[in-house]
Amino acid sequence: MRRPIAVALLAAALAAAPGAIAAADAGPAAPRTPEGASAVLDGLKTYGQAVLRGTDGTARQIPAGLYEMRVDGGGMLQTYGVGVAGDAQPQARFTEIGWSGTPLAGNGEAGRIRWVLEHSYPQLNDLAGLAKAAGAAALTAENAAAGTQVAIWRLAEGARVEAVDPQAEKLADYLQREARRLPEPPASLAVDPGEVSGPLGTRIGPVTVRTGAQSVSVTPDAAAVAMGVRVVDAQGLPVTSAVNGGKLFFEVPEGTPDGSVEITLRGSTRVPVGRVFTSGVPAQVQIVAGSSESAAVATAKATWPRLPVAQPADDAAAASGGAMTALGALSEPASPLDSDSSEERLAASGSSAATPVIASLAVGLVVLGGLVVLLLRKRPLEDGPAPDRTPDPE
Structure with missing residues (x-):
């Protein structure tokens, strides 16, 4: 029973080797540039x-009203806070995002806030x-902003909050009462999808x-x-600019090594009301x-990934032979190389993040090979005691 187990262990280790090496070569994913305004x-x-x-x-008094933001590359935004206890800090950096990535995700009142x-x-x-x-007597910019912010807090979080100014409070009540649901606004600039792939x-x-x-x-x-x-566009013509709804394609020359590229889209527009930062x-x-x-x-990214090589199914005998062949290859002494050929091979192969993984797999396979040898040597003992061949004394 030990021979099949040992062979199976070796075959599993060999099968896992390519995946481990590929994972080491892939490395961490690069961060993506936020879509829209920052x-x-x-x-x-x-x-x-x-x-x-x-x-x-308990009750505590808090400021309520409009913030201002300076857009990278030019422009200004006016915003309200979504969270009543947000206490947003000046000089903090914000990026545009959809509702799904914020506390508004799944909030049935989000459309009423818009x-x-x-x-x-x-x-x-x-x-x-x-x-x-x-139904207010009069409104200033300050208490209009306060009343609007109070209404948003009530809808976003169900907060128990009232405006201090009576006219601002009337505005908050009116807005909360009359609000209807609107759809989420589109991004100021986005691509769909953000990443595509395909063959050369x-x-x-x-x-x-x-x-x-x-x-x-x-x-x-x-x-x-x-x-x-x-x-290029759908007709294969080069593209240097695009409009809303435009479709972009990537043409990669034949013979190009596996890889990926990115394109950056830049424009100027008003950020839609209701968009979140x-x-x-x-x-x-x-x-x-x-x-x-x-x-x-x-940004948009295109990749042309390495195609996986299909491996034929092997029967038990082939798997056993393949495993033992690989073990033998690892245990054979390396043929001597002169210094010039060694330097040429190193220069051709380069450094790889997979090197430690390959070394670890090699050590593991050698250890497994040792176990196989021990198991095979012990097998006669499992078949019962050897016959006594000592000659009888005369």
């Missing part, structure tokens, strides 16, 4: 006061008309551009330029209430 928070600019009541009966933003300050800067709709000799793609910009530039990275990879801290998520023309960036 910005730095300037701080709370237009605000009033609100009272937040805890479940234990309605509040579309129907209140600063989107509606006719404060007299807004006050009349809310075909057009890899398409990648579809999603943007509010009139046009965006399309720039291949240095690797694409070096390998002669072209970005995150700093990585869920409690500090900001939601867009107003935007100037702002810079936006997105």
Whole structure:
């Protein structure tokens, strides 16, 4: 019984070797550039006061209103906080993201928050008309911002919060009562999907551009330029710019080594109201209430992966023979090499992250080989005691 077990162990180790080496060569995934706009928070600019009541009966006064953000590459945003206890810090860096990556994911009131933003300050800067709709005597920019922020907190978190100013409180009640559900807004600039792959000799793609910009530039990275990879449209014509809905393809020359390239899309547009920005801290998520023309960036990646080699199924005898052959190859002494040929081989192979993995596998196979030898030597003992061949004394 020991011979099949030993052979199976060796065969399993040999089968796992290519996968382990490939994993070591792959390395960690490179970080992706955020899609859309990136910005730095300037701080709370237009605000009033609100009272937040805890479940234990406590009450504390907190600021409530509009933040401003400076967009990388140009542009300004006005935002409200989503979390009532966010305490977003000035100079924190934020990136545009969809609702699914924030506390709004799965929140049935998220669409109503967008309605509040579309129907209140600063989107509606006719404060007299807004006050009349809310049944308030008058509104200033400060208490209009406070009332809007209070309504957002109630919808986002069900917070027990009221505006200190009575007119701001009337606005908050009106917005919460009248809000209707709207769909999630699109990204300022995005690609769908963000990554494509395919074999050589075909057009890899398409990648579809999603943007509010009139046009965006399309720039291949240095690797694409070096390998002669072209970005083309559906007719195979070179592309240097694209519009909303445009489809991009990657043409990779035959014989190009396995690899990947990226393209960067840049444009300028208003970030849609209701779009979310995150700093990585869920409690500090900001939601867009107003935007100037702002810079936006997105990336798309194409890969042409190594095709797996199909391995024929072996019967038990072939597996045993293959395992023992591999073990013999590892145990054979290496043929001597002169210094020149050794240097040439090292230069041709280069350094690889898989080297420690290969060494570990080699050691493991040698150990397994030793176990096989021991098991095979012990087998006669399992068949019973050897016959006594000592001659009888005369």
